[in-house]
Amino acid sequence: MTYVDGFILAVKKDRLDDYKALAEKAKGVWFEYGATGYVEAVADDVPYGELTSFPRAVMAEEDEVVVFSWITYPSRAVRDECMKKVMEDERMKADMATMPFDGKRMIYGGFTAIVEA
Numbered sequence: 001m002t003y004v005d006g007f008i009l010a011v012k013k014d015r016l017d018d019y020k021a022l023a024e025k026a027k028g029v030w031f032e033y034g035a036t037g038y039v040e041a042v043a044d045d046v047p048y049g050e051l052t053s054f055p056r057a058v059m060a061e062e063d064e065v066v067v068f069s070w071i072t073y074p075s076r077a078v079r080d081e082c083m084k085k086v087m088e089d090e091r092m093k094a095d096m097a098t099m100p101f102d103g104k105r106m107i108y109g110g111f112t113a114i115v116e117a
Helices: 013-032 076-088 090-096
Strands: 003-012 037-042 064-073 107-112
Touching: 003 013, 003 076, 013 037, 013 064, 013 076, 013 090, 064 076, 076 090, 076 107
Parallel strands: none
Antiparallel strands: 003 064, 003 107, 037 064
């Protein structure tokens, strides 16, 4: 069954082009190491909830937009190996120092799919 890494983060609106460029680069690296799917999506209908919401989860500020992303793999084992290689890849290390978002507010985790279509 498919394994999924999910991410939610906030990007400054004036850095969205920088984020998109990083995502395009990262997509190629992830596919090279075993990912089977890669999606980066920018919020356009995510209200600020009274108790919970995507913007609240990442403490999005007025000048930021929420990005929801996921990467799929054929298995957890492939994901674990892929992630190890991505984190060691020099192409990605160079971008870690100048990320166009606040990594401390990023929410991420791995999930085993239980229903697929």
